[in-house]
Amino acid sequence: MGSDFLILSLAPLLVATISSLSCALLGNFLVLRRQSLIGDAISHVALPGIVASFLITGTLAASAMMLGAGVAALVTMALIEAIKRLGHVEPSAAMGVAFTAIFALGVLMLEVSDASGVHLDVQHALYGNLESLIWFEGLHWTALLDPAALAKLPPQLPRVAWVGLLVAIFVIVAWRPLVIGSFDPAFASSVRARPLLTDIMLVIMVAITAIAAFEAVGSILVIAMFICPAASARLMTDRLLTQIAWSQGFACSSAVLGYVLAGYGPGWFGHDVSLSAAGMIATVSGAILLAACLFAPRRHGNMERMTTD
């Protein structure tokens, strides 16, 4: 049992939890800026970015993929701005048009190229592949203390861990500009809190996080990790720090609960199968959001304000 867990479940569980935590941390700011769709857009354009980087470099090295997806994210942001300005289209429509078109282009590129032969198939890109993160060296608990065995952990795990650390550092260092720019961009500009730079940095961080989480949970489900915990947390409190704490709690519990339910849930009902962990994690975070909408203390915020006016 112990070694089963170490071999099959430890790495996917940690990757899911860490990705979920870093996505949710940034998600708080996306929700407050009413930019939830940006997370969606970026996670979608990561696909064409990765395919393009494969076509150009011919490798699936993590750094090349990250770079490709990062460039794709920035190009998409620029394209959205251009459509908004030149076409006089409202922001969400511009975003919707830009990212679906680029995503579709990515799917076509994937089919035409040889990339589909080498692990980069469409289904994994869309739905992720947590279950494949097997740690062959995890035969016994002592492996956790053995550097040689730890070095053989799936490379996705250290990758999401580094990205998680980077996201945490970004939020701490950029805290004031992030908060001021989210609340009052015009004021932020007047005190030279650099709202535009903060915006761009946030988009880049979202892109990096989405790409790191991409392999694990897929590009479609990563949006649930960005938005659901933060949106649920917003309904729990009227304090930003408390909201972030709630979002981290929700992110962690949906990752763990989702993974366990997908792996063992069907067994409890006598079915000898397991479900997609990524799908279950997204479903659980959706269920948490639903529960928050129904029962959370701050869901009537607007009504309260109307009555005190």
Next chain:
Amino acid sequence: MKTAHAMQHTDTTSPLTITGLTVSYGQKPVVFSVDCEVPEGSLMAIVGPNGAGKSTLLKAALGIAPRISGDIRVYGQPYRMQAHRLAYVPQRSSVDWDFPTTVLEVVLMGLFHTMRWWQFTRRRHRDKAMACLARVGMDAFADRQIGQLSGGQQQRVFLARALVQEADLTILDEPFAGVDAATEKAIIEVLKSLKREGKTLLCVHHDLSTVSEYFDHVLLLNVRRIAMGPVQDTFTAEHLQQAYGGRLNAIQLERITHPDSSVSQA
């Protein structure tokens, strides 16, 4: 003597000098070739009809809205070098009041210049913010979520955030829009006391009937600059007709420009 001194002063270091400012969204200019020099120590209104470019003029001057041409000097230097001497109060409706933050935290945002990213807010920061809240009569609301405030209370919190910046020049966009009478009185008292301290204030203002009572200088704007100067010389029926394109009738004009005699007119 006093005027001569003031004149000399504005020549060198006017708090805000705008030269040839043009702003355009699409084909039509919103602000066209406007020159404006705000005299030091003045309480100045920007007045004009809807769509005259009043807010846009301010935003472009502060670099928030893009400008096509024009030179902006704050105390004789580019804005970025003098940003710490300036406080900006955006329109109340421009922000999301559902944001999960408290009144005190909003006021503390005004200390952005003085704090580094690793610094926590300390007792002295909070004391300063509380003093500014007390000045606008909002100290009892420090721990409230901002969404629970009325429009007038929100505006006072914005003013407190500007006060904590201890700026020499404060720029306010429609501070009296949609506020109750008590708040309007409280705000104008604070603005006048700032003026007495020698600070300069520039205010987009909508209500023509209070211009003479509240302000000492006025800029009449309708895309172009119509007139600018001390209220008694500039805020005339003729200039108002030009700015508002004949949309005001004679009785309205008389009431606006001579508020004291309005009773006999009515």
